Amino acid sequence: MIKARIKAESSKANLISYDQTYKTFNWPDVEKEFSWHRTGKINIVHEAVDLRAMEPQKRGRKALIFEKNGQIEEFSYLDLKERSCQWANLLAQYGFETGDRFFIFLPPCPEIYLAILACARLGVLICPVFSTVNFDELAGRLNNAQPRGILTHPDLVEMIPVEAMGSVQYLFLTEGPLPGVFSNEVLVEGVVQHMPKEFTTIWLPADAPLYINYTSGSTGPPKGVVHTHGDMAGIFISGKYVLDLNEETVLWVDADPAWVTGLICGTFAPWLCGSTSLVQGDTFEAYNWYWTLEKHHVSVWYTTPRTIRRLMEAGENLPGRYDLSGLRHIASVGAPLVPDLFYWAKQHLGRSPHDTWWMTETGMICLANFPSMDIKPGSMGRPVPGIEAAILDDHGKPMPPMSLGDLALRVEWPGMMSGLWQDEDRYEDYFRFKGWFLTGDIAIKDDEGYYYHQGRNDDLLKAGGDKVIGPYEIEQVLCMHPAVAEAAVISKGTEPDKGVSFLKAFITINKGFTPSTRLNHEIKAFLKASLSSDIIVKEISILEKLPKTRSGKLLRRVLRAGELGLPGGRTLDMKD
Ligand code: WT7
Numbered sequence: 001m002i003k004a005r006i007k008a009e010s011s012k013a014n015l016i017s018y019d020q021t022y023k024t025f026n027w028p029d030v031e032k033e034f035s036w037h038r039t040g041k042i043n044i045v046h047e048a049v050d051l052r053a054m055e056p057q058k059r060g061r062k063a064l065i066f067e068k069n070g071q072i073e074e075f076s077y078l079d080l081k082e083r084s085c086q087w088a089n090l091l092a093q094y095g096f097e098t099g100d101r102f103f104i105f106l107p108p109c110p111e112i113y114l115a116i117l118a119c120a121r122l123g124v125l126i127c128p129v130f131s132t133v134n135f136d137e138l139a140g141r142l143n144n145a146q147p148r149g150i151l152t153h154p155d156l157v158e159m160i161p162v163e164a165m166g167s168v169q170y171l172f173l174t175e176g177p178l179p180g181v182f183s184n185e186v187l188v189e190g191v192v193q194h195m196p197k198e199f200t201t202i203w204l205p206a207d208a209p210l211y212i213n214y215t216s217g218s219t220g221p222p223k224g225v226v227h228t229h230g231d232m233a234g235i236f237i238s239g240k241y242v243l244d245l246n247e248e249t250v251l252w253v254d255a256d257p258a259w260v261t262g263l264i265c266g267t268f269a270p271w272l273c274g275s276t277s278l279v280q281g282d283t284f285e286a287y288n289w290y291w292t293l294e295k296h297h298v299s300v301w302y303t304t305p306r307t308i309r310r311l312m313e314a315g316e317n318l319p320g321r322y323d324l325s326g327l328r329h330i331a332s333v334g335a336p337l338v339p340d341l342f343y344w345a346k347q348h349l350g351r352s353p354h355d356t357w358w359m360t361e362t363g364m365i366c367l368a369n370f371p372s373m374d375i376k377p378g379s380m381g382r383p384v385p386g387i388e389a390a391i392l393d394d395h396g397k398p399m400p401p402m403s404l405g406d407l408a409l410r411v412e413w414p415g416m417m418s419g420l421w422q423d424e425d426r427y428e429d430y431f432r433f434k435g436w437f438l439t440g441d442i443a444i445k446d447d448e449g450y451y452y453h454q455g456r457n458d459d460l461l462k463a464g465g466d467k468v469i470g471p472y473e474i475e476q477v478l479c480m481h482p483a484v485a486e487a488a489v490i491s492k493g494t495e496p497d498k499g500v501s502f503l504k505a506f507i508t509i510n511k512g513f514t515p516s517t518r519l520n521h522e523i524k525a526f527l528k529a530s531l532s533s534d535i536i537v538k539e540i541s542i543l544e545k546l547p548k549t550r551s552g553k554l555l556r557r558v559l560r561a562g563e564l565g566l567p568g569g570r571t572l573d574m575k576d
Contacts, residue, residue, distance in 0.1 A: 025385035053081035068281030085199035087118030098123030206230030224421030234364030234415025239269035286314030306552030363415030396433030464534030
């Protein structure tokens with residue numbers, strides 16, 4: 001753990017004093033900010049879009065900017081309202097009703113956002129999937145959710161497994177010509193524009209489902225995480241306090257809308273705060289990322305360690321060529337924001353990146369570094385107001401500071417998943433300890449309440465005696481060696497008689513270094529000198545790249561499976 005402390009960047013943030021707000025915060029007060037508190041009529045679209053669209057001074061403000069291949073499309077709050085009503089009318093015409101499921105299987109494009117809003121208006125469950133999923137992944141999700149419709153593009157139709165289409169009555173295509181593969185294809189382009197711009201939004205109970213998002217986190221087969229319209233209080237607080245959004249903000253979330261970060265922070269979070277959401281549909285190129293920040297005067301940027309690493313690899317000369325002066329807040333999510341990335345960004349982008357932590361299951365950002373709070377590099381920050389976190393031992397008892405244990409959140413908060421679609425057993429698993437939601441992550445809390453991620457529960461390693469450690473600690477030390485770019489440490493099992501894990505490290509190396517037995521020995525010696533004597537890394541393997549999920553999470557289980565010849569080790573070459 002690094003002792004450094006970086007002074008807070010802003011005292012003018014929405015959250016002025018963390019300690020005070022944390023103490024006095026309560027959720028019923030947040031709910032008072034929504035019109036349904038007075039009217040009893042609940043629908044997230046009404047709060048996020050329609051209320052602003054009804055106000056003459058606000059309706060013309062930009063709600064969404066979409067850019068791809070240099071083409072820019074802009075939507076005001078009024079545009080979003082009217083066009084999503086047209087989409088809702090289209091869906092209603094085809095018989096879609098509250099409770100139906102609707103798959104959105106597309107790469108980033110404006111239609112995704114209109115469809116999301118239309119579904120929410122109707123109470124139809126939004127199910128976005130990455131356009132890069134493979135046949136089996138899509139089949140698994142379709143069989144689980146049994147949607148009544150899918151929205152996709154002709155180029156993706158051949159990816160859809162016929163056997164899993166049983167429940168699908170209509171296959172909507174954003175543009176023509178219709179591929180003619182399925183008998184139930186419906187063209188949206190040219191039709192939806194003629195639908196009425198008014199639609200009577202369906203009022204729902206707060207626990208009415210809003211979306212299902214499939215996540216494997218970093219372990220196990222995918223789960224269909226269900227969230228409700230009532231999440232809006234948690235989404236709003238994430239936007240207001242963590243992303244520090246206001247009506248002047250241009251927020252860029254550079255995550256795919258099929259990932260909960262893009263789905264929630266690219267839509268409802270900014271719209272509930274009256275901000276503009278920018279979506280860049282191009283695939284990553286360093287120069288284009290900087291140019292996007294400059295061109296759209298992005299004020300808040302929510303990104304990932306993977307993107308910061310790619311920018312770092314593209315060189316430190318690049319950022320100086322762009323005007324990033326509009327950027328007032330950078331936040332990161334999804335994987336550890338390791339200190340080398342933190343310091344690089346701070347130095348070359350002119351702002352400290354603020355690490356944040358949450359999960360698809362939590363529905364809102366739960367731990368964060370706030371603009372008005374000092375940062376301890378390597379820490380995910382402190383619990384968001386309204387969230388109580390703890391480190392639990394094996395019996396579900398909160399542990400004192402500086403202990404390694406299970407990261408847990410006190411139930412419940414608005415945003416907590418309401419279920420796993422068709423998977424009650426695994427849902428119960430999260431609540432094994434009464435009153436707590438178990439995240440599956442292992443972490444340490446320091447004496448000021450800052451949290452440090454140490455890996456996933458099933459990545460735990462046994463050192464000498466009863467000592468248990470997270471792989472992250474060793475990976476951090478490995479990364480301090482000048483040759484090592486990234487590292488993953490796994491256990492190959494327990495060493496006979498010794499009761500300690502057989503540790504193996506996988507690394508990628510920096511430009512300018514060549515793999516050799518000598519380098520391996522050198523790194524092992526470096527580890528020996530830097531780690532306590534009961535932690536011994538026996539093997540080191542150099543890889544071209546480490547296996548990661550689409551959202552950039554390290555897949556240690558894939559390395560473990562590959563090493564031990566178990567199923568699941570073949571995803572080493574998983575696509576983006
Ligand atoms: C898992 C959840 C909802 C967006 C986040 C990803 C890992 C998340 C951090 C962080 C280290 C992190 C955890 C978590 N994770 N943020 N700041 N530092 N690890 O959602 O795809 O559901 O994944 O991502 O392991 O459990 P997700």
